[in-house]
Amino acid sequence: MNKMQTIETKRMILMTMPVDFIDKLIVNDDTAYSDYNIVQTDEWLKNEFHEIIVKIREGMTEEKEASGFDAWIFIDKADRTIIGDGGFKGEPDSEGRIDIGYGIVESRRGEGYGFEAVSALIEWGFRQKGVKIITADSNLDNTASQNLLEKIGMKRIKSDETLVYFELKKNQYTGEPYDSIWFRRLTEIDLKLMAQWFNTDFVNEWYKMDDTSYEKVSAKYLPRINGEESTECYIAMHFDKPVGFVQTYFIKDYPDYNKYVQADDKTAGADIFIGEEEYIHKGWGAIILKKFIYEVIFCKENVNSCIMGPEPENTAAIKTYEKIGFKYLRTIRNPEEDSDEYLMELRKTKTKFL
Ligand SMILES: CC(C)(COP(=O)(O)OP(=O)(O)OC[C@H]1O[C@@H](n2cnc3c(N)ncnc32)[C@H](O)[C@@H]1OP(=O)(O)O)[C@@H](O)C(=O)NCCC(=O)NCCS
Incomplete structure (x- = not known):
């Protein structure tokens, strides 16, 4: 097993995706799951994510551990299934900006898992050296996601024909003290x-x-x-x-x-x-x-x-x-x-x- 970082929330373990885990997913080797004591479901890792995984892997080498500024999976503590994924689209830029993305599998939406996971990732992000601003975007019609970001304290900064853009500055972040x-x-x-x-x-x-x-x-x-x-x-x-x-x-x-x-x-x-x-x-x-x-x-x-x-x-x-x-x-x-x-x-x- 390769090294990974984890964050424990009330109901989930958020885990960076280790190199060997990703390698096995790419070639559809299901032992990826059992290696990390994860219960496989049909719902996670649909085709579109498969393409993303290949891209994530391209940015990693055999030696390099996931930095955390990359992909995380959200594992339900109760049944060890993957109920979502998310993370950051790279290391902080010259202004200390990182961009967050996330998704919860359809059957588990509407139960607060997204809020719980994204809050924990944002809190992790602000703890990392050099991070000053976290940004996110959401499709215009995705009100659930926009509400989630606003509940966390993100501010709408602009929108275009397809997306609404949000940001949160570290000095504006109050978060849960806990x-x-x-x-x-x-x-x-x-x-x-x-x-x-x-x-x-x-x-x-x-x-x-x-x-x-x-x-x-x-x-x-x-x-x-x-x-x-x-x-x-x-x-x-x-x-x-x-x-x-x-x-x-x-x-x-x-x-x-x-x-x-x-x-x-x-x-x-x-x-x-x-x-x-x-x-x-x-x-x-x-x-x-x-x-x-x-x-x-x-x-x-x-x-x-x-x-x-x-x-x-x-x-x-x-x-x-x-x-x-x-x-x-x-x-x-x-x-x-x-x-x-x-x-x-x-x-x-x-x-x-x-
Ligand atoms: C003990 C310690 C960890 C508590 O943490 P803290 O965040 O400072 O706790 P607070 O001062 O906010 O006090 C907790 C409660 O006690 C109350 N309190 C504090 N001093 C009090 C006093 N002299 N008389 C009555 N109530 C008092 C506070 O009002 C608060 O109650 P509330 O939440 O109902 O308003 C911290 O004060 C500390 O590190 N002290 C020094 C080392 C120490 O004592 N360690 C413990 C050794 S066993």
Whole structure:
């Protein structure tokens, strides 16, 4: 299997088309589908798209992974069939413009899949370096598509005998805040920023580090970055801006702590802080944590529940966790810490999405 990029939405996986997948489609080799665990249907890949696929393939080499500025397929998570496709007609031009196109198979239209997929692609587009404007066009008589683009926030800029043209500038894009947050693994390069964040009053008040020097921060987080400790650390990104830190681990991996928590093997722990001042106390905490829980923690099969342990006086944290659905368990005291922990739990079965 070749490499691909994926975006997960509520009901779909959007996936760039890997080279070997396209090659097999061109020669009508149906193992393309099974290779990627996709269920083949008669509806997708009609003849006209076949021609497009040949063109897409011409722009790729064996080594080149799909850049994302090309074709994506939309896979329904529920039945693994392809219910649409879309993407961009190339890399950004000199003005930072990319053009988006999309289609949903006939039997699945009118159920919001188009909006869900196009919103996710637009959000992906604006996260890429150099992208300033996303454009789209629609046939004059295709009101469904025009409504979709307007619902996303695109503005009509002109029309001719056949098409209406739309555009959206990055600085006009509000999107769903939830969609604009994503996570990447913490790396060594981030440690300077982490040290800066630990030095702010608002982080240090509740997420204490006795010594916030770069050396101490590195000594604490490098083993996690290098995989010597099992805790997974991430930077929470808002578009292309790092805004905070989140981490997750199995509580069983920390027996000294688990003496007090008494969690089972399938219980994850999580920690969060927002490091950028302009993002704190504006409701971003709940958005970031919710997305982290659904997209990182609860995606693990061997996780049944998540526990967090704010200090009882940390009202902002407690309210944030309650908003996501966490429930109070009990208060514990780890003698190695300066304060009690107000243990709160969110069980996977109780969540709306899963
Ligand atoms: C905890 C944290 C992630 C919460 O994210 P946030 O987006 O800043 O959360 P907010 O400040 O918007 O607060 C959430 C809620 O608590 C309320 N709140 C905040 N401070 C409060 C206070 N002192 N008293 C009462 N309510 C308070 C807010 O009004 C908001 O409620 P609302 O949504 O009903 O209006 C963030 O504040 C943070 O990073 N803090 C520093 C590190 C930290 O505490 N980490 C958690 C360690 S367990």
